[in-house]
Amino acid sequence: MERHKNLDHFVSRRMGKLFIFILTLGTKCVLCSSVAESAEHLFFDCSFSSDIWQKILGVLGIRRSSFGFSQELSIAAHQSRKTGATATLYAMCFAETVYAIWLHRNLLIFSKTNKTPTQLVKEILFKVSCRCSEELSSRLLM
Ligand SMILES: [Zn+2]
Numbered sequence: 465m466e467r468h469k470n471l472d473h474f475v476s477r478r479m480g481k482l483f484i485f486i487l488t489l490g491t492k493c494v495l496c497s498s499v500a501e502s503a504e505h506l507f508f509d510c511s512f513s514s515d516i517w518q519k520i521l522g523v524l525g526i527r528r529s530s531f532g533f534s535q536e537l538s539i540a541a542h543q544s545r546k547t548g549a550t551a552t553l554y555a556m557c558f559a560e561t562v563y564a565i566w567l568h569r570n571l572l573i574f575s576k577t578n579k580t581p582t583q584l585v586k587e588i589l590f591k592v593s594c595r596c597s598e599e600l601s602s603r604l605l606m
Pocket residue numbers: 493494495496497498499505506509510511512
């Protein structure tokens with residue numbers, strides 16, 4: 465029960481910051497500079513973000529492309545209530561990936577610091593690894 469509470473708190477904390485951010489969307493996507501920015505585009509449809517999701521899902525052993533924002537959020541919420549390594553890692557990776565894309569977007573805007581999807585995936589997996597058990601962490605090796 466404590467694990468669920470901590471995981472829910474972790475996901476909620478990350479997602480709470482995200483929802484504040486969504487209120488500021490409306491200009492062109494800074495990751496691809498080709499489409500108007502929206503939560504759906506920025507976090508899932510953008511080729512940059514899509515590449516990150518593909519790599520993260522691959523590390524988790526999930527062989528599919530990412531679904532849209534609302535469906536992935538629904539899956540993450542469902543997974544965060546389940547026990548088991550894959551469910552736990554999925555929920556943690558979901559929250560950390562959305563947060564990393566948001567931070568990267570802000571870094572591009574405010575400090576012109578650019579990273580590749582591969583660099584962000586390594587950072588995401590490192591942060592998740594630091595927050596989970598050694599057993600779970602070993603499943604995140606690329
Ligand atoms: Zn884009």
